[in-house]
Amino acid sequence: MMIQTIIILLAAAGLSFVDQSKWEERPDFAKYFKEAGVEGAFLLYDLKNDKYLAYNSERLQQGYVPASTFKILNSLIALETGVIADENEIFKWDGTVRDVTAWNQDHNMRTAMKNSAVWFYQELARRIGLERMQHYVDLADYGNKNIKGGLDRFWLTGDLRITPREQIALLVRLHQNTLPFSQRAMDIVKNILIFEQGEDYVLRAKTGWSRQVGWFVGYVEHAKNVYFFATNIALLKPEDAKTRVSITKAILRDLSLIKE
Numbered sequence: 001m002m003i004q005t006i007i008i009l010l011a012a013a014g015l016s017f018v019d020q021s022k023w024e025e026r027p028d029f030a031k032y033f034k035e036a037g038v039e040g041a042f043l044l045y046d047l048k049n050d051k052y053l054a055y056n057s058e059r060l061q062q063g064y065v066p067a068s069t070f071k072i073l074n075s076l077i078a079l080e081t082g083v084i085a086d087e088n089e090i091f092k093w094d095g096t097v098r099d100v101t102a103w104n105q106d107h108n109m110r111t112a113m114k115n116s117a118v119w120f121y122q123e124l125a126r127r128i129g130l131e132r133m134q135h136y137v138d139l140a141d142y143g144n145k146n147i148k149g150g151l152d153r154f155w156l157t158g159d160l161r162i163t164p165r166e167q168i169a170l171l172v173r174l175h176q177n178t179l180p181f182s183q184r185a186m187d188i189v190k191n192i193l194i195f196e197q198g199e200d201y202v203l204r205a206k207t208g209w210s211r212q213v214g215w216f217v218g219y220v221e222h223a224k225n226v227y228f229f230a231t232n233i234a235l236l237k238p239e240d241a242k243t244r245v246s247i248t249k250a251i252l253r254d255l256s257l258i259k260e
Helices: 002-013 027-036 068-079 109-115 118-128 130-140 164-175 183-192 238-254
Strands: 023-025 041-046 049-053 195-197 200-209 212-221 225-233
Touching: 027 041, 027 049, 027 238, 041 164, 041 238, 068 109, 068 118, 068 130, 068 164, 068 183, 068 200, 068 212, 109 118, 109 183, 118 130, 118 225, 164 212, 164 225, 183 195, 200 238, 212 238, 225 238
Parallel strands: 023 049
Antiparallel strands: 041 049, 041 225, 195 200, 200 212, 212 225
């Protein structure tokens, strides 16, 4: 018991000095990752009770490339800088056939978020420009704030890194309207992040996928409370990607936050 307590304390210290009384290890969540045949981590933050539920604290301390989860911040910056009018403005497809069929068409921000159309968000980044992008990444205190590696790919293959807890911190600020963006921009992004709705809950979320990590981050509004989550997995083969969502939803159902 003493060893376990020390491990929890060390993990908490590594996660920005989280109060141990607000940190609960959930080794039982391992079954979801084992059943899916992947290695990964899960973190949930209960806003009302100011408490974390965690699986695999060692992995939770590590920063990873955000991949398409960066579309959340990219959308906010694009709206704030006016490089796109709103979520309905259409960008014409350039005719380049890409691996994901859904990308090979015109998109607006709403459909590009839903289909995770990389080319659309690369165009947004180019319109924003390096100086303004760095300004807002710094202002939002996003991950390690390092956008080296190319203006239209730093979140995919560059040096930007973010931890699961930092992912949650951004989402908390988005929900609470405390990010350095206009209310309009935050409202639009919250709307296009709706992933699923039930009778008594709303799930807002975004996937992300790079060669090194698969992400699923978001939050559930349920029973007058909000629960923020960040799941990441080690991607060893393409078919592992679908487990980002299935593992997360299984845990959320286990916690009675969403339904089948």
